[in-house]
Amino acid sequence: MEPTVKVFSSFTLQDLSFLGEAALRTLWISFLSISIGSFIGGIFGWILHETRMWGGVFINPVLDVFRSVPLIVQLVLFYNFAPIIGLNLDAFESGLVVLTLYTAALVANVARGGIEAVGKPMRMASRSLGMNYWQDMRYVVFPIGVRAVFPSWVGVALGVMKDSALVSVLGYVELVKASQVLITRTQEPLLIILVVGAFYFALSYPVSRYAAKIEKRWSS
Amino acid sequence: MFDYNFHWRPVLKSLPDLLEAGLTTLQVASLAMLLGILIGLCLAVGRLKGNGLWYWLSTIWIELARNTPALFQLFFFGFGLGALGIHFSPYMIVLAGLSFNTAGYLGENFRGGFQAIPDTQLKAARSLGMNLWQAYTRILVPQVFRIVYYPMTNQFVWVVLMSSLGMLVGYRELTGETQFFASKTYRIFEYFAVTAVIYYLMVKIILGLSKLFASRYFRY
Numbered sequence: 205m206e207p208t209v210k211v212f213s214s215f216t217l218q219d220l221s222f223l224g225e226a227a228l229r230t231l232w233i234s235f236l237s238i239s240i241g242s243f244i245g246g247i248f249g250w251i252l253h254e255t256r257m258w259g260g261v262f263i264n265p266v267l268d269v270f271r272s273v274p275l276i277v278q279l280v281l282f283y284n285f286a287p288i289i290g291l292n293l294d295a296f297e298s299g300l301v302v303l304t305l306y307t308a309a310l311v312a313n314v315a316r317g318g319i320e321a322v323g324k325p326m327r328m329a330s331r332s333l334g335m336n337y338w339q340d341m342r343y344v345v346f347p348i349g350v351r352a353v354f355p356s357w358v359g360v361a362l363g364v365m366k367d368s369a370l371v372s373v374l375g376y377v378e379l380v381k382a383s384q385v386l387i388t389r390t391q392e393p394l395l396i397i398l399v400v401g402a403f404y405f406a407l408s409y410p411v412s413r414y415a416a417k418i419e420k421r422w423s424s
Numbered sequence: 425m426f427d428y429n430f431h432w433r434p435v436l437k438s439l440p441d442l443l444e445a446g447l448t449t450l451q452v453a454s455l456a457m458l459l460g461i462l463i464g465l466c467l468a469v470g471r472l473k474g475n476g477l478w479y480w481l482s483t484i485w486i487e488l489a490r491n492t493p494a495l496f497q498l499f500f501f502g503f504g505l506g507a508l509g510i511h512f513s514p515y516m517i518v519l520a521g522l523s524f525n526t527a528g529y530l531g532e533n534f535r536g537g538f539q540a541i542p543d544t545q546l547k548a549a550r551s552l553g554m555n556l557w558q559a560y561t562r563i564l565v566p567q568v569f570r571i572v573y574y575p576m577t578n579q580f581v582w583v584v585l586m587s588s589l590g591m592l593v594g595y596r597e598l599t600g601e602t603q604f605f606a607s608k609t610y611r612i613f614e615y616f617a618v619t620a621v622i623y624y625l626m627v628k629i630i631l632g633l634s635k636l637f638a639s640r641y642f643r644y
Contacts, residue, residue, distance in 0.1 A: 272627035273620045274588035277599060281620055284613040288428045366493035373592070380495060387503060394507035397500050401492050408491040
């Protein structure tokens with residue numbers, strides 16, 4: 205009997221583990237870009253707070269560019285810009301760089317808000333207790349500021365996690381890209397899209413719920 | 425290192441087309457925003473006063489819209505529903521996806537706005553002899569509008585930026601058009617650089633106009 209060639213094969217359990225791996229890659233690139241980006245963004249926020257003139261004239265407009273240009277354009281732009289300056293970056297690395305800078309730009313204002321949430325009298329009090337500038341920053345401003353802006357930071361982090369879906373444009377196989385691969389093979393778009401949606405929901409929903417809870421507890 | 429020629433000619437030649445595509449972007453974003461506001465109001469009311477089905481539908485809508493990537497939502501309307509035999513044009517995919525997403529975010533904003541107005545305001549208006557419609561349009565809505573105005577302008581900027589996802593479902597708004605030209609001429613970097621500038625200017629103009637409006641109407 206002639207063996208029949210099966211072009212499209214249906215969705216199997218193995219594909220689920222493929223999607224699971226892709227979800228891990230989504231998590232990995234989000235985790236890296238959020239943590240590095242938050243660190244850099246924190247420094248930018250501090251500079252914005254400390255140096256009004258420099259921050260307003262030089263740093264803010266630059267950060268503004270990252271906030272006013274669609275991420276997808278930034279990704280394609282950087283992916284094609286890197287070879288021009290002699291960098292040889294793959295999809296993951298370019299995506300990571302862009303997402304990190306994007307996170308930093310968003311976190312910078314959050315961080316500045318955090319520093320400014322600590323009232324001036326509080327700062328003066330800690331300084332008059334004999335703390336130097338860095339002690340004041342470390343023991344007074346940081347704990348209070350983080351508390352004040354934690355919910356909006358979580359918002360930024362979740363946003364970046366969801367926006368990391370766009371790195372699929374460059375060919376990094378995260379959840380969305382993996383779903384497209386599977387859709388092409390299985391021809392069952394609805395099922396796979398729902399599974400991928402469930403993955404994203406499972407990643408994002410608990411965090412946003414938890415953050416809302418914390419916000420409620422801290423505000424009361 | 426920098427032996428790269430930036431080819432101005434192809435970009436300048438298609439600049440009118442790009443600008444026109446920019447108008448398309450604004451158009452689809454405005455329409456999506458309008459739909460988002462209308463649906464978002466229903467969602468907010470559903471969350472606050474809705475009974476049973478209305479409440480749960482609003483809750484599910486809001487949680488889904490906020491906890492999955494916009495790209496995923498576009499793909500759902502694009503490829504997912506295709507499996508059920510519901511085919512949208514690229515324009516409809518973008519419009520549906522953006523409205524769905526925006527309605528979810530605005531719904532939460534509006535809910536916060538409504539909750540910020542004390543109940544006594546409505547009671548006072550009613551006891552002055554206004555009917556419910558008058559009390560809402562003359563007392564409540566102006567106050568809520570003031571609260572949600574800035575989140576709303578931010579959301580509009582997000583919608584403009586998110587509409588760039590149209591490129592991935594084949595809609596030729598600004599990014600889609602750019603992609604079209606870029607793949608025709610292989611000058612990817614040039615086209616996307618110019619597009620980034622156009623987006624930046626569009627966002628700046630939107631924010632400028634919204635500030636102008638605010639300074640005119642929120643004087644007191």
